[in-house]
Amino acid sequence: MKASQIIAKALREERKNLLETEAKAICIEYGIPITKFKLAKDKAEAVRFADAVGYPVVLKIVSPDIIHKSDVGGVLVDLRNAKDVRNGYTKIMRNVKMHNEKARIVGVLVQEMAPPSTEVIVGMTKDPQFGQALMFGLGGIFVEVLKDVAFRIAPITADEACEMINEVKAYPLLKGYRGTPPADIEAISKILLATSKLVMEHDEIKELDLNPIMVYRKGAKTVDARIILE
Ligand code: ADP
Numbered sequence: 578m579k580a581s582q583i584i585a586k587a588l589r590e591e592r593k594n595l596l597e598t599e600a601k602a603i604c605i606e607y608g609i610p611i612t613k614f615k616l617a618k619d620k621a622e623a624v625r626f627a628d629a630v631g632y633p634v635v636l637k638i639v640s641p642d643i644i645h646k647s648d649v650g651g652v653l654v655d656l657r658n659a660k661d662v663r664n665g666y667t668k669i670m671r672n673v674k675m676h677n678e679k680a681r682i683v684g685v686l687v688q689e690m691a692p693p694s695t696e697v698i699v700g701m702t703k704d705p706q707f708g709q710a711l712m713f714g715l716g717g718i719f720v721e722v723l724k725d726v727a728f729r730i731a732p733i734t735a736d737e738a739c740e741m742i743n744e745v746k747a748y749p750l751l752k753g754y755r756g757t758p759p760a761d762i763e764a765i766s767k768i769l770l771a772t773s774k775l776v777m778e779h780d781e782i783k784e785l786d787l788n789p790i791m792v793y794r795k796g797a798k799t800v801d802a803r804i805i806l807e
């Protein structure tokens with residue numbers, strides 16, 4: 578399905594929070610790199626998909642009633658074999674049910690595990706006055722505690738994407754610091770530009786969060802994508 582169809586379907590069903598599968602399908606359309614995934618409807622399917630995706634895998638709950646998946650024990654990482662996946666599937670279902678008995682379950686996302694690396698965040702919130710404000714920062718404490726972020730109003734140019742990345746105080750970490758390898762800054766700027774295009778072409782999007790994006794020496798991978806509609 579195309580982005581516009583995904584959005585229209587969600588609005589028809591009166592869902593404001595797109596499912597991770599839907600948000601990531603939109604990312605693919607705009608060339609934003611994501612971790613490979615398949616949506617399993619039962620345990621046997623989860624194991625089959627894990628075998629196909631390749632271990633280690635990550636399992637995540639997919640439910641329109643759950644926005645912050647790890648808060649409810651809905652994310653399990655580093656599952657290394659079929660047995661881990663079977664046990665993990667049971668555990669996720671139990672965790673979710675314990676948190677919200679009535680949560681509607683669409684399935685369990687079986688996902689390629691992105692190797693740990695420098696994490697960055699790309700976001701968008703709509704400002705009533707200026708429109709779509711894009712945000713960039715480094716993951717973890719940099720955004721959450723230090724508020725070390727850069728903003729630009731979309732649409733942005735390639736130069737503005739580079740400025741955003743250069744502007745955060747944590748920028749030297751992206752250039753490579755002690756143990757950490759240098760990050761692919763070009764890949765981040767491409768994601769910023771693609772996100773700018775995405776939010777400009779779909780005015781129904783109120784908020785977007787690519788959090789985290791793992792950035793490597795070469796390339797990047799969006800591990801979690803959240804899109805909230807007006
Ligand atoms: P939520 O933000 O809804 O709690 P996430 O999908 O962001 O759920 O998962 C929580 C955390 O688990 C992420 O911040 C990341 O550290 C880790 N994680 C999730 N998916 C992957 C993945 N495919 N590869 C590696 N780590 C992952």
Ligand code: MG
Pocket residue numbers: 788789801
């Ligand atoms: Mg997340």
